[in-house]
Amino acid sequence: MGNCLTCFKEPPAAPQDIPNCHKEDMPEVRLYAAPSHIPASAPPDQTIISNGNHLSLTPVSPISGDSPASVVGRFYPLQSRKPHSKSAPIMGLSDSKQASETKLNALFNTYKDENEDSILAEGIEQLCKDLQIPPEDYKILVLAWKLNAEQMCRFTREEFVTGLKSIRSDSIKSIQNRLPEIVQEVDRSSELFKDLYRFTFKFGLDTAAGQRILPTDMAVVLWQLVFSRKEPPILKRWLEFLEMHQNIVRGIPRDTWNMFLNFSETIGEELSSYDDTEAWPSLFDDFVEYENDKMNQNIAKDNKELGGILREDFNVND
Structure with missing residues (x-):
């Protein structure tokens, strides 16, 4: 979001769907040295046969603690974005237990796109700035999970209002206060983390393109992000x-x-x-x-x- 994840995504050619991923039923993800699975440009030293008859392989440089944002930068070119002119007020915001739907709609309108009833990349980037949280931070993934966002770089009005009501937040200040608490709850509960983990796969898909399988480069980024705490x-x-x-x-x-x-x-x-x-x-x-x-x-x-x-x-x- 903002500078993270698929906000920079080029419209990729989505990989072909795989019926399921169990033994003998995963042709696209098995590492067969077969023409249908190896691009013509693939050098011989990057071929591996899944029956154990491995060919000579070039050593890979270890991942040196790259942040999700820096890793994404290697995959997707930065798209030009116009600056978002609005910013939510910081003072006088509610921390009440019952979130106000009126305040939530007003907050949503601060960041929504001019031509669409959704918060898009520019608005999300501004929201992250107002929250004082980097767009590639784990807490932003947790926020998207709590909003049950269907796709990256887009929060619909229903997702935003319903999600923030569920965490009893209707202001920048209350979101800032609640996110660390929710992160701690996830840290303590294996079931909550499992739910966040499974959400992350869905969140990474380009649903507009009908994508049902994560491109490997995006999966690597999301694994780094979702496991950044542990x-x-x-x-x-x-x-x-x-x-x-x-x-x-x-x-x-x-x-x-x-x-x-x-x-x-x-x-x-x-x-x-x-x-x-x-x-x-x-x-x-x-x-x-x-x-x-x-x-x-x-x-x-x-x-x-x-x-x-x-x-x-x-x-x-x-």
């Missing part, structure tokens, strides 16, 4: 894997997104506990095989280096 141990390796193969893994279906939360909690940091006979998405099988191959290659390299050192010592002593 990062699973496996997350960095998972995102590196996706970024390295995003020319092959071009979309993340809803089931894969939802099940990654269970996967990250079940696996922790030890991939040895992964059971590929369970009903995990095939993409997880490929990820685990890839990580195991990397580990075996590292062990073989370490053993080779150790053998060389021992031979040198033996020759010197001899």
